[in-house]
Structure formats: C-alpha cells, structure tokens
Amino acid sequence: MATMPMRIMSDAELNKFEILRDVDHERMPVRAAAQVLGLSERQVWRLLKAYRLRGADGLISRKRGRPSNHKTPDDVRLSAMALVKARYADFEPTLAAEKLGELHDLHISRETPRAWMVADGLWQTRKKPSRPGLSAALPARLPRRAGADRPAGASGGVQAIWAIFAAADNDYWRKARRDLVFLTPRGAALRCCDARA
Numbered sequence: 001m002a003t004m005p006m007r008i009m010s011d012a013e014l015n016k017f018e019i020l021r022d023v024d025h026e027r028m029p030v031r032a033a034a035q036v037l038g039l040s041e042r043q044v045w046r047l048l049k050a051y052r053l054r055g056a057d058g059l060i061s062r063k064r065g066r067p068s069n070h071k072t073p074d075d076v077r078l079s080a081m082a083l084v085k086a087r088y089a090d091f092e093p094t095l096a097a098e099k100l101g102e103l104h105d106l107h108i109s110r111e112t113p114r115a116w117m118v119a120d121g122l123w124q125t126r127k128k129p130s131r132p133g134l135s136a137a138l139p140a141r142l143p144r145r146a147g148a149d150r151p152a153g154a155s156g157g158v159q160a161i162w163a164i165f166a167a168a169d170n171d172y173w174r175k176a177r178r179d180l181v182f183l184t185p186r187g188a189a190l191r192c193c194d195a196r197a
Helices: 011-024 030-037 041-059 074-087 093-104 111-119 157-167 171-176
Strands: 179-183 189-193
Touching: 011 030, 011 041, 030 041, 074 093, 074 111, 093 111
Parallel strands: none
Antiparallel strands: 179 189
16 A cells, blocks of 8 residues: 655645635635635635645645755855864854955855854853843732722733832832833833822
8 A cells, every 4th residue: 555645734834725625615715715815816826726736735835845045055154164163263253254254255144153153062142131020029928009099990010010119119209200101011001190299
C-alpha cells in the first residue's frame, strides 16, 4: 500500500482550504469568500484555480523550507567570522561591522555580525534590567479607603495605582495642587484630583 506524502499547512492555509472547498462545492459565493479571507475576488479566483489544479498542495506556500533571498551567503559569513575571530574578537559587533566594511570590503549590516557573534559565543546579548512592576511596589496590605475617595469608574490597575497614591505621602500633590490622570487598562484617561488640597 502506497503512503501519501505528508504536507504541513499553516492555520491560515487550512482556513483558505476549507473556504475554497466550500466555494468549489458552490456552498459559498466567491464574493463572500473574498470578504472572509480579506482578499480581492481576483485573488480568490486565482487561489480557486490553484486548488482545482493541485488540491490542497496548491494552497501551500512554495517558499516554505527555502532560504531567504536576503540571507547573507555562507562563504561571506565564514570569511567575516574568521576575520572577527582573528582580529576583532574583543570588539563590539557594531565596531566589528564597521572595520569589516572599511578594511576588508565586507559591507554587512551591523546587526548581522551581532547575531553571528552571539551564535559563535563571541558576544553576549545585554538584557535590559527588569523594572519592578506595581506588584513589587505594593506592600502586602494597603490601607483601604472609602469608595468616595476613589475616582469614579476606577477599576483594575487604576485601583492599584490609586491605592499607592493613598498609601504614599502625597504632600507633593497637595502643595502643587495637581490633578492626577490615570490610564485605565483599556486606554481611557481617568482624571481625579485630591479634594482636600
């Protein structure tokens, strides 16, 4: 018994397959399929033609598994990394890229040698220090204020910020007579002022 070759389809390609199957069996018009897929009717007709000729294989991207057209050739990578290891091992990737371009006529982007140097163990990426979030700044128990003191409509993250403000020494805000503006998790601006100022 002959086995069929296995093809891998992405979720988008599988979705196209199901919709085009419905179009092919006349359960869905081309215009509706174009709207669902977010394509023009002409593109749907092109995909339908490929589906009818080659089946599901016609919908699978033919670029899959092939190297990018923008990939730096392997021989350029090997010669560049040989130079970096021999002469510029202690340089930062940006300076190494500049030296490769100036002295050796190897003009590559400054990020390319960074990735190569990380892969070869010549450079370690510097991770940005993490900033403690609200949870790290909050004490275990915050004093609760009456609902009237909290801004109207405050919920979620805004309540946590308001609780920090309530627990903190807020003389600065009283002296400056400033209004507080909080952003809610959904992006709405919430303005409140300290009534005791």
